[in-house]
Amino acid sequence: MKNYITLSDIDHVETIIREARSLKSKNASSKPGKGKTLGMLFFNNSLRTRLSTEKAAKLLGMEVMVMNADKDGWALEFEDGAVMNSDKAEHIKEAAAVLSQYCDIIAVRAFPGLKDKEKDESEHVLNSFKKYASVPIVNLESATGHPLQALTDAITIQEFNKAERPKVVLSWAPHPKALPQSVANSFTEMMQRLEVDFVITNPEGYDLAPHIRNGVKVEHDQEKALKDADFVYIKNWSSYEDYGQVLNVEKNWTVDQAKLKNTNNAKVMHCLPVRRNVVIADDILDSENSIVIHQANNRTFAAQAVLKRILECRKE
Amino acid sequence: MKNYITLSDIDHVETIIREARSLKSKNASSKPGKGKTLGMLFFNNSLRTRLSTEKAAKLLGMEVMVMNADKDGWALEFEDGAVMNSDKAEHIKEAAAVLSQYCDIIAVRAFPGLKDKEKDESEHVLNSFKKYASVPIVNLESATGHPLQALTDAITIQEFNKAERPKVVLSWAPHPKALPQSVANSFTEMMQRLEVDFVITNPEGYDLAPHIRNGVKVEHDQEKALKDADFVYIKNWSSYEDYGQVLNVEKNWTVDQAKLKNTNNAKVMHCLPVRRNVVIADDILDSENSIVIHQANNRTFAAQAVLKRILECRKE
Amino acid sequence: MKNYITLSDIDHVETIIREARSLKSKNASSKPGKGKTLGMLFFNNSLRTRLSTEKAAKLLGMEVMVMNADKDGWALEFEDGAVMNSDKAEHIKEAAAVLSQYCDIIAVRAFPGLKDKEKDESEHVLNSFKKYASVPIVNLESATGHPLQALTDAITIQEFNKAERPKVVLSWAPHPKALPQSVANSFTEMMQRLEVDFVITNPEGYDLAPHIRNGVKVEHDQEKALKDADFVYIKNWSSYEDYGQVLNVEKNWTVDQAKLKNTNNAKVMHCLPVRRNVVIADDILDSENSIVIHQANNRTFAAQAVLKRILECRKE
16 A cells, blocks of 8 residues: 555555454564654544554554644745745745655545635645655545545444345434535445445535535435434535535434434444534444444554555655 | 542541552552553643643653643533534543543643632533543543642651641642632542641632531631641632632732741641742742752652552452 | 764764665664664655654664654754743653653654754754753754765765766755755765865855865856766855845756756756756656765665664664
């Protein structure tokens, strides 16, 4: 693997899931990262991604250097040809090239602005790093995707699955703030690579981008969608059509135990952080149905599998 | 030791002091923390605690991950049953459970708000971590206590003590801001476990909580209290009775050389940071009487002894 | 080497350059920093210095603890005898003494205020650390100098030089903000120690301090100065005479390919971050003339050579 920017960087998803689970089951004794350095750059807040990726790298024997990009370093300019006489002190061309000399892998988190669809979809931050860095780039959640989370989700579904072909429902949930579509996007892409029956349910106006859905069924009736579900992945995202907006929604989409009634005693997933009693009710999160904590644990092993693969590729 | 949240988590204070001093005297060759991770979460600023605890963990062979809780991660909700539709993005239930999967020990600093006595005394931040985490919790100074500092203080008194039963005076000092009672509380509790004559002196209105004083003599006349002291621990705290307030005080409580005249050439202690010429005068801090720098050095070995004990307990 | 605060801490510049280049050419197998701790304190932003010095220390086997001084710790007081009843919580006397117990080497970045020439020239932050710390201090850029950068620059010139005695020009460039003279100062001092023909070119009013120039020629005609140059070091600094001010300048001092015409196909250097098309034009930065990325890479080896020397000195 050369980079890990989108799911398409994984050739055989089953193989890497197997590897992640194998890494989870044993204390890794081999240290393919010895003498190598991971640089982690955060343009946005992070708890799980920050700590699980740092931990994964150290389990592989890597050194880790963490930076809050703008707060610790310099505000970055991404526009080509810019006359930098304002608030941006450093161009991504220099930043990425220089970091490539200090780090063997660069991991970047950069959320979308949610104002300009075209700019967000161009993934200008992440792709600028990819363009100007000479080392592999790992996506720690970008404007439109969160492929480390999606790998985690796939691992978790495999661990808990008892059906031959489980029904997996991605259910939109309310949220007071406008959030990216990145987690929902990557989850949708991942489900298309697994042996699952996948349904998305969201209010009208919240359909994910057509190139992401790629023919996946969207059921606007939540109750119908949840019927017989084995896994329910609950997540808010802002509107794609009315880009970045929080729309008025008629009924209550918060998922609680009552809504699980007609599921197949579904396991409930969320990427966290989750706003209790807004996105998911306490009565689920505090019950056996919730596997959100197990899911978060798998972040470490997803990151470890991805970093290991990148390290091995570089050795070749 | 399962956690280190209050002094009562130490069974035999003499044993752990001996261990800390032994750790100090040699370069530890055993690495009981190898392959283990300490997560450090700061809700407040820190210099000594941050660096000495990080150093202690690394001396034990641990990996360390440090986070400024709210600034790097997500604002945490601590109320049970909260409908999280406002500024808090993550509930402590998830945060503590998730961190327990990435870390073998979690260390937390969370100061009191000093507005609501009941809330502060409930130690809702620290106790929420204890309740929802599945790994040991170390108190890096909480709303009402600073037991790592108190262990440091005990080590330091033992190192410098020449008397059979030294007289130790905790002397309140002025300060422009309202500070927690935590250091004074834990010091008072620790002194009750050592073979010392312990006296507290503070202005009227500044008596520590009765359940902390626990019968310890409070002498409102500072001059009287300091007489024949072998150790003077100087520290400001805000009022407990008039909770969190800075009261008007008639005389000058700043300690200087003149005030040490009637002591037994007392050693002067402070947890640091100390405001010079407000809490303690230059003529003490720059003299042989001051042992505040030696005291700060012992932070490393107090933390090392506590972490070592927790690691050993987990192995059993 | 006891400290690395100014270039004068280097006895034989050629020897340390050779050592840095030797460290660069091989994966260091010896770990003279094993069991030692580097503490890095930032009073200002940093990307290259932060990551390259952290990496250098780890390459030597050291543990590294990084702190944003005021944001993570306590606001520091530097005035002797201050009555600390305002916004400063800790005096440098305690901070430096305490850090000396947790760290084997302390590295500090502290930019000038650019308001008070005398205060900046006294290097009160860095020199206070030197005065009150009991361990070596490394300058990560101070009010008036950046000697790690200057060592990097010397290494880079040696690597790229083909002439017996190359012509090196330091050329002032425009910038929207008032910047320190530190990089230009240390570069000027370093050039006086190498076998080069050194010329400074800047607009009237921007002459560096006389005790820094020390007789070095200042040519106010940029075109004349650049003629036959082998290396052009481009850098902005604020006025020394009209201290800390950004003056109106008649002509355009931004360096682009047209201005390189009469040079000896000069290599172009900059310490980074660089504002494109303000300080240096894209047509240089994206060309073979630019060696700014190679230069940044040498930061690691300059830091490694300096830290190694300090570690070796302490063993003696």
